[in-house]
Amino acid sequence: MNDEITLYHFTKHENLQSIFRDGLLCDSRFLSLGSRLRNNVSYLWLSPNDDNMAHKDNVDFVYLEVLVDAKLCFVANMDLISAAFVNFMMEKNDKNPLYDYNKLVVAYDTSAVKYRDYGKGMFRAPEVLVQGNIAPEKIKIAKPYEPKKSCISNRSVYNASIKAKNLSFKAMEKVAVHDDSMSLLHTYKIVGENKFVTFEEDMLKYLEMQDPVSSTG
Numbered sequence: 001m002n003d004e005i006t007l008y009h010f011t012k013h014e015n016l017q018s019i020f021r022d023g024l025l026c027d028s029r030f031l032s033l034g035s036r037l038r039n040n041v042s043y044l045w046l047s048p049n050d051d052n053m054a055h056k057d058n059v060d061f062v063y064l065e066v067l068v069d070a071k072l073c074f075v076a077n078m079d080l081i082s083a084a085f086v087n088f089m090m091e092k093n094d095k096n097p098l099y100d101y102n103k104l105v106v107a108y109d110t111s112a113v114k115y116r117d118y119g120k121g122m123f124r125a126p127e128v129l130v131q132g133n134i135a136p137e138k139i140k141i142a143k144p145y146e147p148k149k150s151c152i153s154n155r156s157v158y159n160a161s162i163k164a165k166n167l168s169f170k171a172m173e174k175v176a177v178h179d180d181s182m183s184l185l186h187t188y189k190i191v192g193e194n195k196f197v198t199f200e201e202d203m204l205k206y207l208e209m210q211d212p213v214s215s216t217g
Contacts, residue, residue: 003070005115007044007128008142010055010063024134033084033105037074037112041129049153052125054181067138068130073115078125079198080108083176083187099175107196121157124198125180159203167197
């Protein structure tokens with residue numbers, strides 16, 4: 001049964017000719033860091049607004065609408081692989097990593113969900129991993145993206161849910177400081193659980209004001 005959905009992909013203008021000839025090929029140049037999910041996949045977004053790599057407003061990039069089979073898609077927590085990469089680079093450069101990057105990669109793999117199981121705000125930075133190549137006839141240049149005013153962004157839902165949890169720094173261990181085009185990011189592990197949470201800088205400052213005694217900085 002065909003279960004096609006529309007996803008989005010950003011690319012440089014210079015890549016369009018090869019993409020419309022050969023499609024999107026899953027020969028990723030990104031380090032997989034040993035992730036079982038990041039092999040032989042294409043990377044897409046649920047919405048152009050989810051792009052946290054500053055492509056959306058970059059004139060050198062164009063975004064594409066891509067039709068894919070939902071059954072081939074997993075949604076993963078990009079903040080976890082970013083946190084893993086930072087610790088990997090620290091270890092590679094003989095610095096003391098905050099946390100074992102291998103454990104963060106495992107957490108990235110095991111926390112990913114099938115496309116139909118993802119709910120808005122589940123991850124701050126959801127990336128869609130599409131298994132296999134995507135044929136050129138499934139790809140077209142997207143029309144200018146104009147989100148409805150009534151549409152609440154994924155990040156807004158995530159940040160609201162984090163604020164509502166009233167997390168205490170006493171119950172968390174910092175595992176990475178990293179960033180994207182949105183903010184400086186701080187990723188923590190919930191002590192005693194295999195769960196992770198990522199705070200944007202403004203959110204972290206807000207929580208520190210609410211819980212100043214237990215703040216870890």
